[in-house]
Amino acid sequence: xxxxxxxxxxxxxxxxxxxxxxxxxxxxxxxxxxxxxxxxxxxxxxxxxxxxxxxxxxxxxxxxxxxxxxxxxxxxxxxxxxxxxxxxxxxxxxxxxxxxxxxxxxxxxxxxxxxxxxxxxxxxxxxxxxxxxxxxxxxxxxxxxxxxxxxxxxxxxxxxxxxxxxxxxxxxxxxxxxxxxxxxxxxxxxxxxxxxxxxxx
Amino acid sequence: xxxxxxxxxxxxxxxxxxxxxxxxxxxxxxxxxxxxxxxxxxxxxxxxxxxxxxxxxxxxxxxxxxxxxxxxxxxxxxxxxxxxxxxxxxxxxxxxxxxxxxxxx
Numbered sequence: 001x002x003x004x005x006x007x008x009x010x011x012x013x014x015x016x017x018x019x020x021x022x023x024x025x026x027x028x029x030x031x032x033x034x035x036x037x038x039x040x041x042x043x044x045x046x047x048x049x050x051x052x053x054x055x056x057x058x059x060x061x062x063x064x065x066x067x068x069x070x071x072x073x074x075x076x077x078x079x080x081x082x083x084x085x086x087x088x089x090x091x092x093x094x095x096x097x098x099x100x101x102x103x104x105x106x107x108x109x110x111x112x113x114x115x116x117x118x119x120x121x122x123x124x125x126x127x128x129x130x131x132x133x134x135x136x137x138x139x140x141x142x143x144x145x146x147x148x149x150x151x152x153x154x155x156x157x158x159x160x161x162x163x164x165x166x167x168x169x170x171x172x173x174x175x176x177x178x179x180x181x182x183x184x185x186x187x188x189x190x191x192x193x194x195x196x197x198x199x200x201x
Numbered sequence: 202x203x204x205x206x207x208x209x210x211x212x213x214x215x216x217x218x219x220x221x222x223x224x225x226x227x228x229x230x231x232x233x234x235x236x237x238x239x240x241x242x243x244x245x246x247x248x249x250x251x252x253x254x255x256x257x258x259x260x261x262x263x264x265x266x267x268x269x270x271x272x273x274x275x276x277x278x279x280x281x282x283x284x285x286x287x288x289x290x291x292x293x294x295x296x297x298x299x300x301x302x303x304x305x306x
Contacts, residue, residue: 011278019271027264040267047274051281096214100249116253120260128260146222147261153224172218179253 014054017063024149031144032075034133042079046071068159072141094176102183108195122191131181139174146171208236213243221251
């Protein structure tokens with residue numbers, strides 16, 4: 001086999017591993033970068049970095065985790081410096097069960113058997129993205145991996161190279177922040193008022 | 202603190218996230234589920250939180266991957282000189298790659 005053929009074969013092997021995880025990779029990148037253009041750039045840059053480092057990848061090990069580690073590192077090294085958008089809502093102060101308590105207080109939780117589903121049914125993908133986008137970078141990274149792929153704490157810890165306890169605390173606190181952001185959006189866009197006005201939820 | 206054979210609402214509350222993430226050990230799961238069977242308040246809180254998580258996961262996973270993204274990556278790799286790769290012709294069988302939206306696994 002010539003050098004040219006070898007490198008072509010290497011590239012083909014790399015792409016065979018990358019293609020099945022591309023939807024996940026793009027999903028994580030989109031949650032991190034918060035827009036399509038930067039997400040595409042991030043996935044491509046990570047692919048290039050991964051390809052250049054492919055000789056260090058141990059065949060048979062977890063390619064998804066290996067590639068996502070490169071992608072998240074690339075994000076933290078570059079993309080997050082690009083945009084520093086102010087948090088949409090003060091999410092530091094996010095108590096547990098915030099959404100359920102707020103829905104009870106607004107009188108919209110008791111009228112349905114499944115208030116969580118009733119609320120989410122009235123929120124579109126963009127509003128959900130906006131709420132996730134309000135999380136600080138570190139919380140968003142943990143949350144993206146969790147929401148998109150049901151990863152165990154251990155796997156998220158390995159990808160982000162942080163202790164498992166940090167994954168746990170960021171994930172749980174991130175959920176509280178997310179609930180606060182969701183409620184903020186639901187109120188701001190009239191969704192809570194619509195639910196209160198609806199005869200049946 | 203939990204007694205050896207029973208969880209309080211506070212015990213459940215502190216473990217609810219880990220329970221939903223299947224990160225509790227078998228003994229904790231058993232004690233927590235015992236409590237949920239007998240406490241309507243905790244059961245309602247658990248139901249709300251788990252339905253919310255499930256609904257969010259479902260919505261978050263509906264992402265349309267740009268249809269030409271894999272093609273762009275293939276071209277980038279094909280343009281790489283030497284070392285790990287480089288020599289073009291890496292588009293693999295079938296030509297057009299990627300495409301469409303799809304939930305992740």
